Amino acid sequence: MSSSAYTTARESYAALGVDTEAALTRLAATPISLHCWQGDDVGGFENPNATLSGGGIQATGNYSGKARNLHELRQDLELVYKLLPGRHRLNLHAIYGDFGPQPVDRDAIEPRHFASWIDWAKARGLHGLDFNPSCFSHPLAAAGTTLSHPDAGIRDFWIRHCAAARRIGAGFGEAFGSPAVNNIWIPDASKDVPYDRLEPRRRLAASLDRVFAEKLPAKHLIDAVESKLFGIGAESYTVGSHEFYLGYAIKRGDLAYCLDAGHFHPTESIADKISAILQNTPSLLLHVSRGVRWDSDHVVICDDATRAIFEEVVRGNFLDRTMIGLDYFDASINRIAAWVIGTRAAQKALLAALLEPSARLRNAEEFGNHALRLALFEECRALPLGLVWDEFCRRHDTPSGIGFMDEIAVYEQKILSAR
Ligand code: RNT
Ligand code: ZN
Numbered sequence: 001m002s003s004s005a006y007t008t009a010r011e012s013y014a015a016l017g018v019d020t021e022a023a024l025t026r027l028a029a030t031p032i033s034l035h036c037w038q039g040d041d042v043g044g045f046e047n048p049n050a051t052l053s054g055g056g057i058q059a060t061g062n063y064s065g066k067a068r069n070l071h072e073l074r075q076d077l078e079l080v081y082k083l084l085p086g087r088h089r090l091n092l093h094a095i096y097g098d099f100g101p102q103p104v105d106r107d108a109i110e111p112r113h114f115a116s117w118i119d120w121a122k123a124r125g126l127h128g129l130d131f132n133p134s135c136f137s138h139p140l141a142a143a144g145t146t147l148s149h150p151d152a153g154i155r156d157f158w159i160r161h162c163a164a165a166r167r168i169g170a171g172f173g174e175a176f177g178s179p180a181v182n183n184i185w186i187p188d189a190s191k192d193v194p195y196d197r198l199e200p201r202r203r204l205a206a207s208l209d210r211v212f213a214e215k216l217p218a219k220h221l222i223d224a225v226e227s228k229l230f231g232i233g234a235e236s237y238t239v240g241s242h243e244f245y246l247g248y249a250i251k252r253g254d255l256a257y258c259l260d261a262g263h264f265h266p267t268e269s270i271a272d273k274i275s276a277i278l279q280n281t282p283s284l285l286l287h288v289s290r291g292v293r294w295d296s297d298h299v300v301i302c303d304d305a306t307r308a309i310f311e312e313v314v315r316g317n318f319l320d321r322t323m324i325g326l327d328y329f330d331a332s333i334n335r336i337a338a339w340v341i342g343t344r345a346a347q348k349a350l351l352a353a354l355l356e357p358s359a360r361l362r363n364a365e366e367f368g369n370h371a372l373r374l375a376l377f378e379e380c381r382a383l384p385l386g387l388v389w390d391e392f393c394r395r396h397d398t399p400s401g402i403g404f405m406d407e408i409a410v411y412e413q414k415i416l417s418a419r
Helices: 004-014 020-028 072-081 112-121 152-176 198-211 242-252 271-279 302-314 337-354 359-364 370-381 387-393 402-414
Strands: 034-035 089-093 128-134 179-184 221-226 256-260 283-288 323-327
Touching: 020 337, 020 387, 072 179, 072 323, 072 337, 072 402, 089 112, 112 128, 112 152, 128 152, 128 387, 152 179, 152 221, 179 323, 198 242, 198 271, 221 242, 221 283, 242 256, 256 271, 271 302, 271 387, 283 302, 302 337, 323 337, 337 387, 337 402
Parallel strands: 034 089, 034 323, 089 128, 128 179, 179 221, 221 256, 256 283, 283 323
Antiparallel strands: none
């Protein structure tokens, strides 16, 4: 039985020709890939007190209760998934392996180091796992360059690491019967104005060619490349820029391009890029994030920028070719709440997009009635999205409203405060 509030909402949408049931079905079938690194400020478990260093990225804040090991991270994630409606994925970085007491260097990671993640994710009914090589927080990345490093030996090390990551991703895809995304992001950049912008890019392209040389089944693995504009201490030049990777991905033809919402100029929206990129690449990976004045990786909220991203995905009928991942790391608030708030916000933004009166909007635009188009957009802002969302949560046995915060508060008191 639907709630009476939902029935009223359904009628409001139906009056505009929108089928809320179809939207709820589509939403339920769309997994979000949660980024494991929100749980411990991008530290990883290579050694007991690992912390993020370099790479031009930074987790700010010092909230108590951070996950200190694999066990604690999984424990936290179990609560997170419980508070999310629908089935979702987990996106692992290479530094989050189950390494045991012996240190394992990045170029020596193997599928067996991630086997316990597969078991864990299966036992919890997750939709699948995704992966990323970790080309930062490592002595050989200390200079801020990896795949484009001038030293061939150092390049080779990172090539081996990225190639190993692809094999681990393919193993995930095989285990779940659903392809894993292996997303390559490297920090290679320069703080000050370089003289030579070309050679590092040539080296990067050559390194990537070697990373992708091994053919792995497309049904198990989707390779993605992530561009960036600048990082902290890396402001003047980024080797893997938007133009570099877009060109590289289109040239290869089999790569997904990764758009991170924080990787462009502060007023630039990634929403407009989606229909342009998907003309020429088979698929797209989203890193849904929220930059505040810079690529600050604030917790995702259901703001206009996030809604615009999902509107473009839905309007272009691109959901089947778009993998939705989150990428933010806020260490200033309860990290579990950060995960849940951000994921639910992304889902809500997707729901809002699925609830657009698309036929009427298309028609108004086609006939040049731009006043009607504007009126419809404005009408949408006041439609009862929250009631449809609450119904979705109810049907998936998850708290609606901000009820999830109560469970997080209890967990904070019982578990986090003891860390
Ligand atoms: C960095 C990129 C990258 C990382 C993660 C940890 O600017 O956005 O995706 O945030 O891989
Ligand atoms: Zn990213």
